[in-house]
Amino acid sequence: MHKAVQAGPSNSSLHPAGGGGMSADVVVIGAGAVGTAIARELTRFELEVVLIDKNEDVGGDASKSNSAIIHTGYDAPPGTLESRLVTAANPMYDKLCEELDVPFRRTGAILAAVTGEQNELLNGIIQKAHKNNVDDVRMLSREQALALEPEISADLKGALLIPRESIIDPFLLVVALAENGAENGLRVMTATKALGIKTENGKVKGVLTNRGEIRTRFVINAAGLHGDEVAAMVGLSDFKVHPRKGQFYILDKNTPYKIERIILPVPTKLTKGKLASPTIHGNILIGPTAEDLSDKEDKAVTAQGLKEVVEGVRMLVPKVSARDAITQYCGLRPTRTPEGYFIEASGEVKGYVGVTGIRSTGLTASIAIASYVVDILDKAGLDMRPKKDFNPRRIGIKKFADLSWKERDALIRKNPRYGHVICRCENVTEGEIIEAICRPLGARSVDAVKRRLRAGMGRCQGGFCGPRVVEILARELGVPAFEITKRGQGSRILSGPNR
């Protein structure tokens, strides 16, 4: 039996800082899509890079609770950095996802006008798309749109086709970036919270964390929702970040209605509206709301929000029903004031690079932001010698459910644990779960297993596999089962042994 490399989840730091302190050329704060993409991009060079995150797993907060769409940038504010980076990023995903073994599909989107008023806005949207260099957006007649997506409302007046809007597995994107980074020398420290940034004479000297100090000359603030708090650590207080809550539903794979493409509403001045999208794994996702909050911890779904989601999406796809729901979730998009992408080296604190204002488009833009930040560091004087043996490829966990009968048979004969189906909704085997735990940056919690393999994401929501995943985690990590958490410290699943 192979044991996980590290000790238990209570010590979920993957590379403990140790007593003697650590040093790095660059410390990236925040292991969401943006921070992880930057950190991984930096491993192309002969640099010591450390990626830290307060959570027990990579994947961030906003990066794992969103609409899982890779945008084209057709509706970005033209001429902005956001527009530039999102449109640059979209075409990069085919190669990236092939190299990193991440599920990705170019489904395209249909933007559906269901009132005469909305229909009149379509021309303006096309013009804006073209200004953003998204040249392939085109008008569809009502009939053409309904032929492509018969579940769109009969109220449809006209529509746009946005061919390159795409869907992705956002969890695996970040996990894959982190794993590939780690393979290329990146040090990932989870459950590691930045407490302060040490400066001397206007220069960054180190990052103080709950696991000790990391000496460094360069620090990158990719802390998303907490970006203003990290900026304040170097005395910058020219902006604020507040959360904009988005509530979503995931619907069962069995719905009698299906959609092939992302169905988008016509945005209004007040809201971008609620969309319906197929997920890469065959569910339908609907949402989000857009609620401006002050509490960065408020991740509760509300009866009102969920009702708005269903009512909103029904205007586009009338058959959508809350009865088909298998789960609901909520994400907090970082909303910066003043708004917009701000990615720059500080003029006041040398070595500090702020990557802030990265809102809902950030999942898409992350990969282009990464190259942009590399340029900034290059200009700021970091020695960027390319690493000769950089390997851009990552091999994901072999998914039993996706294999042919012959491959499945061979796999089970080689390792009987692949014959032991643990999650029966998504057909995830014990062999896969063990691999998710034992590979570099391995899963330490039930949610981490879920995000890597989908065990517990099916219609029984972990009712059947949950206790078994806890058992496997405990066994592989060599800890009592009651120490296993849902998602890190404070979230133990069990209270202890029976009396």
Next chain:
Amino acid sequence: MKYDVIVIGAGPAGLAAAIAARENGAQKVLIVERDCSLGGILQQCIHPGFGLKLFNQDLSGPEYAGRFISEMEPKGIEVLCDTMVLEIEGNSLKCANVRSGIVTLGFKSLVLAMGCRERTRGAIGIPGTRPAGIFTAGTAQRFINMQGLMVGKKIVILGSGDIGMIMARRLTLEGARVEAVIEIMPYLTGLTRNRVQCLDDFGIPLYLSHTIIDIRGRDRVEGVTVAPVDGNMRPVAGPGRDIKCDTLLLSVGLIPENELSRKLGIEIDPLTSGPVVSQFMETSVEAVFACGNVVHVNDLVDNVTIESRKAGKYAALSALGKIPGASRVVPVRPLAGVRYAVPQKIALDFHGGEKICVSLRVAKPDRKVKIEAVSGGCVIASLKKKIVKPGEMETLNLAAADLEKITGQVEIRVQSEASHG
């Protein structure tokens, strides 16, 4: 390898069906089970209350299952554990088996006995945060009874289903404090005996016509907000009442597990979420039978056994070519007052002289009623009941002679005796 009868699932339904198939002439009978041992959910049901109807004995779940397992062994019924059926193609199954890899198993007839799963938080959409400490009652039962692990110390249970009530008692015995059982309906959804033995005897309060409108806690459940509901089961406006707890158990319904059945294209009854079956427990696909909670959620395991013996018997007869094709089939339809009725169809030209047991659930609690089967305007069978409850299944028997009176669709209805003589 070709079997006369293959049974999918070794819970109470599968065990009874396999034994009955063997007893009725099937030579080669196989049970395929994904778990490493037999008994299905009964393995974790260590409480008593099983077998009262069938054996007139008060057994625990494992004891009840044990009776069938030991009965099965000398009969030469084959068993394949650690085996997950992934696909059914024509007359064969493709399964993953821990030792043998992908195995293909042929059958003449098939019995689906996959049981059911629990309805989740996501399916009912409870608002609030998503912390650790929210379990379906059966999942908590598995942790406690199979793995020896406690789920929490201060518990609130949503739903008055049987597993929830049984877990209220179990958790109390393990030293936890069960603060409340919350039920959205104005009546109990589980068995009255469980309310008496599991809640009342332990002083656990039951709040009918209430629901949970919020779950609090970032990492672990810290509390829930409970509010009364109106006649449409909508929460009454207002702040509700906070109950501090570290664990929320859900006992809000069971759903027949029909993923394989759907893949086979079997007709599913939207009222039961299980296959439409005939009195032989045969589904809409010839030679494919179904029984137990995969067909409809039963209240007592004894009823599952009775129904599954029938499925096993007719699966055997079908494999042996002894069931003639039916030319006259009439539907069975639930009318007002009846939530569902099983079987959903009756074949008239061959019934082997056997009575037909129509299993049904009433839509609401009532007193002094008659449950009737009506065909062509005539009452063909009827059953008087002093009390009916949605939590308790009713059985209306149609004797062979009653079948002669069927002239078309059979309707099942509940009549109040007061208004109907």
